[in-house]
Amino acid sequence: MNNEIPVQSLGPQGEVMAHAVDACVHCGFCLPACPTYAILGDEMDSPRGRIVLMKEVLEGELPLADAAPHLDRCLGCQACVSACPSGVPYGELITSFRGWSEPLRERSPFDRAKRAAILKILPAPRVFSVAARVGQYAKPLAPLLPAALRAPMDLLPEHVPAMQPNARVTPARGRKRGRVAFLAGCAQQALAPNFNAATLRVLARNGIEVVIPEGQGCCGAAALHTGARDEALRLVRQNLRAFDPDEYDAILSNAAGCGAGLKEYPVVVHGLEGEERARAFAAKVQDISEYLGKLLREGDLERPMPTSRPLTVAYHDACHLAHAQKIRLAPRELLRAIPGVTVAEVPEGDLCCGSAGTYNLEQPELANQLGVRKAGNILSTTPDLIASGNIGCHTQIQSHVRRQGSRVPVLHTVEVLDLAYRGEL
Amino acid sequence: MTPEKVASTPGSPARGPRSNGVPDSPLAAELTRTLGPKKVLSARSERLNYRYDAIQFGETPLAVVLPESTADVVTAVRAARAAGVPVVGRGAASGLSGGAAPLRESLVISFTRMTRLEVFPERREARAQSGVVTLSVTEKARPHGLIYPPDPASFRTSTIGGNLGENAGGPMCFKYGVTGDYVKGLEFVDEGGEVHELTRDAYDLAGLLIGSEGTLGLITEATLRLTPPPRYTRTLMASFPEVGEAAEAVSAAIAAGAVPSKLEFMDRACTNAVEDFLAIGLPREAGAVLLVDTDGDDLETVEEERALVEAACLRAGGTVRRAATDAESAALWQARRSVSPALGRIRPQRMNEDIVVPRSALPDVVREIRALGDASGLPLVQFGHIGDGNLHPNILFDPRRESPAAVHDLAHEIALVAIRHGGVLSGEHGIGTMKRPFMREAVDPVTLGALWSVKHALDPRELLNPGKILPDEHEDAPHAHP
Numbered sequence: 001m002n003n004e005i006p007v008q009s010l011g012p013q014g015e016v017m018a019h020a021v022d023a024c025v026h027c028g029f030c031l032p033a034c035p036t037y038a039i040l041g042d043e044m045d046s047p048r049g050r051i052v053l054m055k056e057v058l059e060g061e062l063p064l065a066d067a068a069p070h071l072d073r074c075l076g077c078q079a080c081v082s083a084c085p086s087g088v089p090y091g092e093l094i095t096s097f098r099g100w101s102e103p104l105r106e107r108s109p110f111d112r113a114k115r116a117a118i119l120k121i122l123p124a125p126r127v128f129s130v131a132a133r134v135g136q137y138a139k140p141l142a143p144l145l146p147a148a149l150r151a152p153m154d155l156l157p158e159h160v161p162a163m164q165p166n167a168r169v170t171p172a173r174g175r176k177r178g179r180v181a182f183l184a185g186c187a188q189q190a191l192a193p194n195f196n197a198a199t200l201r202v203l204a205r206n207g208i209e210v211v212i213p214e215g216q217g218c219c220g221a222a223a224l225h226t227g228a229r230d231e232a233l234r235l236v237r238q239n240l241r242a243f244d245p246d247e248y249d250a251i252l253s254n255a256a257g258c259g260a261g262l263k264e265y266p267v268v269v270h271g272l273e274g275e276e277r278a279r280a281f282a283a284k285v286q287d288i289s290e291y292l293g294k295l296l297r298e299g300d301l302e303r304p305m306p307t308s309r310p311l312t313v314a315y316h317d318a319c320h321l322a323h324a325q326k327i328r329l330a331p332r333e334l335l336r337a338i339p340g341v342t343v344a345e346v347p348e349g350d351l352c353c354g355s356a357g358t359y360n361l362e363q364p365e366l367a368n369q370l371g372v373r374k375a376g377n378i379l380s381t382t383p384d385l386i387a388s389g390n391i392g393c394h395t396q397i398q399s400h401v402r403r404q405g406s407r408v409p410v411l412h413t414v415e416v417l418d419l420a421y422r423g424e425l
Numbered sequence: 426m427t428p429e430k431v432a433s434t435p436g437s438p439a440r441g442p443r444s445n446g447v448p449d450s451p452l453a454a455e456l457t458r459t460l461g462p463k464k465v466l467s468a469r470s471e472r473l474n475y476r477y478d479a480i481q482f483g484e485t486p487l488a489v490v491l492p493e494s495t496a497d498v499v500t501a502v503r504a505a506r507a508a509g510v511p512v513v514g515r516g517a518a519s520g521l522s523g524g525a526a527p528l529r530e531s532l533v534i535s536f537t538r539m540t541r542l543e544v545f546p547e548r549r550e551a552r553a554q555s556g557v558v559t560l561s562v563t564e565k566a567r568p569h570g571l572i573y574p575p576d577p578a579s580f581r582t583s584t585i586g587g588n589l590g591e592n593a594g595g596p597m598c599f600k601y602g603v604t605g606d607y608v609k610g611l612e613f614v615d616e617g618g619e620v621h622e623l624t625r626d627a628y629d630l631a632g633l634l635i636g637s638e639g640t641l642g643l644i645t646e647a648t649l650r651l652t653p654p655p656r657y658t659r660t661l662m663a664s665f666p667e668v669g670e671a672a673e674a675v676s677a678a679i680a681a682g683a684v685p686s687k688l689e690f691m692d693r694a695c696t697n698a699v700e701d702f703l704a705i706g707l708p709r710e711a712g713a714v715l716l717v718d719t720d721g722d723d724l725e726t727v728e729e730e731r732a733l734v735e736a737a738c739l740r741a742g743g744t745v746r747r748a749a750t751d752a753e754s755a756a757l758w759q760a761r762r763s764v765s766p767a768l769g770r771i772r773p774q775r776m777n778e779d780i781v782v783p784r785s786a787l788p789d790v791v792r793e794i795r796a797l798g799d800a801s802g803l804p805l806v807q808f809g810h811i812g813d814g815n816l817h818p819n820i821l822f823d824p825r826r827e828s829p830a831a832v833h834d835l836a837h838e839i840a841l842v843a844i845r846h847g848g849v850l851s852g853e854h855g856i857g858t859m860k861r862p863f864m865r866e867a868v869d870p871v872t873l874g875a876l877w878s879v880k881h882a883l884d885p886r887e888l889l890n891p892g893k894i895l896p897d898e899h900e901d902a903p904h905a906h907p
């Protein structure tokens with residue numbers, strides 16, 4: 001698609017955007033992959049349509065406010081990237097566009113306050129934990145609240161667990177085979193502290209020493225993908241300071257969204273100071289399943305104990321693992337490595353569950369429709385367990401599966417492995 | 426949920442025109458009144474997205490209707506006629522001849538929400554509304570032991586309405602035929618807003634609508650023929666040092682009596698573009714590659730046919746690789762399906778041809794086209810359902826680097842090669858606007874006159890997809906540029 005985007009006036013991010021627009025041949029191969037197109041059935045809410053909208057805005061042909069509603073509905077799930085044979089870097093385009101356009105948006109004071117609150121609360125585990133508890137107690141009031149406030153409450157688990165601080169260094173057990181840095185995550189620490197606990201146990205059991213570097217913060221993905229570029233840059237710089245890539249074999253994350261965010265650092269600082277360091281850093285970043293999967297393939301993963309009875313595990317591909325990081329095989333292999341486990345493929349597996357970072361809060365109706373569809377598809381495999389590798393998917397799926405009357409446990413892939421090691425599956 | 430119709434945020438500092446979200450044409454206002462706001466798009470940001478297909482950008486439509494039923498289509502067509510506004514039908518806009526891109530300010534009727542699909546296994550039939558995605562017909566029929574064979578490379582995206590509009594083919598068409606061979610009947614809305622149900626008895630009017638690119642009527646539903654899938658399929662890939670040798674192998678294999686279910690061809694530029702994208706080990710140095718499936722219910726015959734093809738390929742100077750597993754053959758076919766968009770990595774735009782020539786002429790034709798491409802200095806690639814004599818020479822270009830006039834001239838010369846060898850301008854992608862300028866050379870004046878008479882009988886006011894297929898009656902020279 002030819003563009004006349006005034007690249008010079010847009011800076012380094014302008015180059016990124018112009019390149020993506022040019023690469024699109026508007027073949028439409030991405031349409032069937034897009035969740036919002038699947039639900040709304042119109043071109044403006046498809047990847048191809050959104051690329052055209054962004055191009056028109058950047059070229060000055062269309063007011064931003066006219067394109068915004070359709071761009072806001074994009075989940076950033078990157079299913080279109082997996083589907084696109086022309087290699088259009090849609091993820092980079094929409095992220096850069098959101099960063100560029102946010103300062104130009106006119107938002108209502110309520111909208112601004114909500115966004116600011118989300119971006120403040122999400123990355124701060126302690127604040128989040130308190131907010132979640134307050135929300136939990138306020139839950140009975142939910143029906144009285146406006147939709148924008150109700151949505152986040154619907155997602156809270158019935159029981160918000162207590163925060164569990166993690167040791168700064170978790171030593172390897174047995175022969176030490178590696179040393180990794182771990183991104184402890186933010187909201188996840190409050191909502192699902194066992195994700196981290198299980199991760200540390202599994203790594204230690206496999207002879208890996210884990211360091212949680214001090215001074216680390218939120219990965220910045222939420223800020224970046226909602227267009228709060230300055231805030232994102234601040235967080236990126238903070239983490240680049242906290243993690244010295246030379247000190248570790250790998251930098252691990254157990255949240256697909258965060259891992260994808262860390263791998264994006266070179267794009268964020270493209271053309272700015274620190275690009276070099278960001279590249280070295282990103283080269284070391286791995287998802288926990290990617291890292292353990294490699295151990296498994298090399299025959300270095302300690303064998304999990306067999307399950308007490310045959311178990312069907314429905315594995316849900318988090319968008320930020322499958323599409324953004326192209327990790328599909330490793331988590332399945334890890335689950336299959338547990339004797340007694342069969343992995344079930346979920347119908348429409350590539351369609352986002354609707355969680356997508358802050359999407360649940362910003363587009364509650366679409367998020368809800370996708371959640372209902374995802375839960376139905378997962379339950380159609382009659383699983384004994386549901387596994388995924390992302391906190392956002394986890395809460396969304398759990399909440400919708402429960403609403404459809406099922407009590408099937410929803411776990412992180414690494415929790416399943418941890419249980420298997422302990423003979424509790 | 427109801428999609429928001431207008432921007433939720435007030436004006437922005439972005440430059441350029443502004444819209445206020447109010448239907449800005451009387452037609453849009455009228456349609457919104459009769460069909461309700463959910464089915465009508467009138468804001469400019471929305472209409473902008475209905476001006477293109479996979480090859481061309483056209484005029485921004487005055488309004489867009491997203492009908493949910495035949496009755497909605499009738500309402501929309503009547504309103505457009507009353508307003509004297511042309512009507513353009515649109516499926517997934519994956520068309521490669523500009524068919525769904527409006528040339529004038531029009532009403533676009535986009536069928537993507539008309540997706541009702543029923544399968545009647547006992548009759549081996551499916552009834553599909555026009556917005557049904559092609560692949561989903563087979564997906565829904567498969568549990569009943571049936572498939573829908575027409576398989577354009579775009580089958581995950583394209584719609585049944587668009588397939589009928591273009592009479593789409595696909596790799597399977599060599600043995601199993603094209604879309605039109607699987608249509609038992611169809612329902613369409615004419616220019617006056619009347620609904621017709623056509624079968625293929627008496628005058629084959631259904632056949633007339635198939636491939637008419639929305640210029641004779643709007644197809645709303647179709648009854649499709651389903652078949653049981655063959656029990657066995659075998660795949661092979663052959664690579665050749667030179668492009669003409671691949672074509673010779675095709676002629677020889679078919680002359681020897683093989684009827685492969687798929688027989689596809691990719692030249693070096695294609696294999697390399699796909700390899701850049703998929704990295705599945707295609708032979709980068711080969712001048713051309715053939716991909717062949719033989720199939721049937723009797724394994725011995727299927728293997729015999731594969732052996733015939735293999736022998737022909739070896740005699741023509743090729744190297745043959747058999748797909749050992751289903752996964753391997755799936756990968757090879759994915760490679761073929763990815764050709765078209767993978768080419769976008771080379772240049773942002775392309776002029777895409779869709780010629781069909783007699784099989785005996787294939788070696789000469791592919792060599793002549795290769796030579797034209799080399800002489801022009803423009804990136805030119807060839808691929809296609811070569812078993813049918815169907816070739817897709819594509820000229821890749823970037824209008825900022827290459828002159829559109831040079832591109833057009835090369836396309837014209839390629840069209841002339843086809844015509845000189847007794848071929849035609851379109852096998853499956855339609856004429857649309859892209860190949861309309863060459864129609865005068867391909868079709869004699871008397872026949873063109875007859876085509877115009879048919880058009881006028883069904884569309885006297887020329888309101889249905891004007892400017893497509895048929896060159897203006899009063900013009901005589903090809904002139905339009907891509």
Ligand SMILES: Cc1cc2nc3c(=O)[nH]c(=O)nc-3n(C[C@H](O)[C@H](O)[C@H](O)COP(=O)(O)OP(=O)(O)OC[C@H]3O[C@@H](n4cnc5c(N)ncnc54)[C@H](O)[C@@H]3O)c2cc1C
Pocket residue numbers: 027028478479513514515516517518519520521523524525536555576577578579582583584585586587588589590591592593594595596638639640642643644645765766853854890
């Ligand atoms: C990468 C790629 C690969 C392709 N491979 C093939 C291939 O192998 N074989 C092949 O044949 N084609 C192929 N195509 C071309 C294209 O996919 C087909 O022409 C397809 O049939 C178009 O379907 P659509 O739903 O996208 O229709 P559109 O592009 O939306 O419309 C096509 C034409 O049909 C008309 N139309 C649409 N719906 C209706 C209706 N309901 N009633 C009347 N007229 C209507 C439109 O006005 C237009 O003229 C390919 C395209 C791409 C991008």
Ligand code: SF4
Pocket residue numbers: 023024025026027028029030031047048080083084085086087088090766769
């Ligand atoms: S699949 Fe890729 S090239 Fe095709 S329309 Fe989508 S983004 Fe553009």
Ligand code: SF4
Pocket residue numbers: 033034035036037046047050073074075076077078079080081090
């Ligand atoms: S990122 Fe997801 S929601 Fe957004 S356009 Fe791509 S497929 Fe659609």
